[in-house]
Amino acid sequence: MESIRVKDLMVPLEDYATVSTDATLAEAVLVLEEAQDNFDQNRYQHRAILVYDKNGKIVGKVSQFDILKALEPKLEGTEKLKMLDRFGMNTAYLKDMIQHYGLFKKPLQDICEKAASFKVKNVMYAPSQGEIVSEEATLNEAILQLLAGYHQSLLVTRGSEIVGILRLTDVFKEVTDMIKACTI
Numbered sequence: 001m002e003s004i005r006v007k008d009l010m011v012p013l014e015d016y017a018t019v020s021t022d023a024t025l026a027e028a029v030l031v032l033e034e035a036q037d038n039f040d041q042n043r044y045q046h047r048a049i050l051v052y053d054k055n056g057k058i059v060g061k062v063s064q065f066d067i068l069k070a071l072e073p074k075l076e077g078t079e080k081l082k083m084l085d086r087f088g089m090n091t092a093y094l095k096d097m098i099q100h101y102g103l104f105k106k107p108l109q110d111i112c113e114k115a116a117s118f119k120v121k122n123v124m125y126a127p128s129q130g131e132i133v134s135e136e137a138t139l140n141e142a143i144l145q146l147l148a149g150y151h152q153s154l155l156v157t158r159g160s161e162i163v164g165i166l167r168l169t170d171v172f173k174e175v176t177d178m179i180k181a182c183t184i
Contacts, residue, residue: 004139006136009166010163023120025116026112047169059124070118131145133156134156142171
């Protein structure tokens with residue numbers, strides 16, 4: 001794995017779904033679908049959209065999770081929900097929360113209006129330094145970064161420019177292919 005570099009597994013920026021910060025969720029969904037249709041069918045589908053600013057620089061990501069979360073604005077500021085599963089959350093507790101906070105009463109009824117009105121810049125998140133890796137980094141380094149941050153992907157840089165994305169699914173496939181090639 002020392003000889004495998006991030007650039008060998010990354011998806012180049014031109015092959016990935018990208019939208020501007022001013023795009024709507026509806027536009028982002030269409031771009032994601034088009035990118036998936038045009039992507040190599042022997043690889044896993046894209047699960048996120050990269051977001052660029054007015055200068056063409058990548059400034060954020062929108063995941064499938066982010067899009068679904070945007071349909072229920074009351075979920076904003078409830079980042080602690082992520083931790084509930086670690087503390088033994090059960091379905092009864094989740095149902096109580098839904099009722100108490102009035103969550104998901106009508107999230108899909110106004111889906112067209114919501115998708116057309118939400119701007120990507122209000123839904124995206126800016127990747128942290130821990131989600132950025134050099135294209136020259138080894139696969140070992142990238143795996144450690146993915147695991148340390150529980151990341152689904154890392155943005156790949158050449159110098160200071162983002163040139164692609166390294167997805168957990170591609171790393172996993174490479175590792176499992178290596179395992180299958182072992183003589184036991």
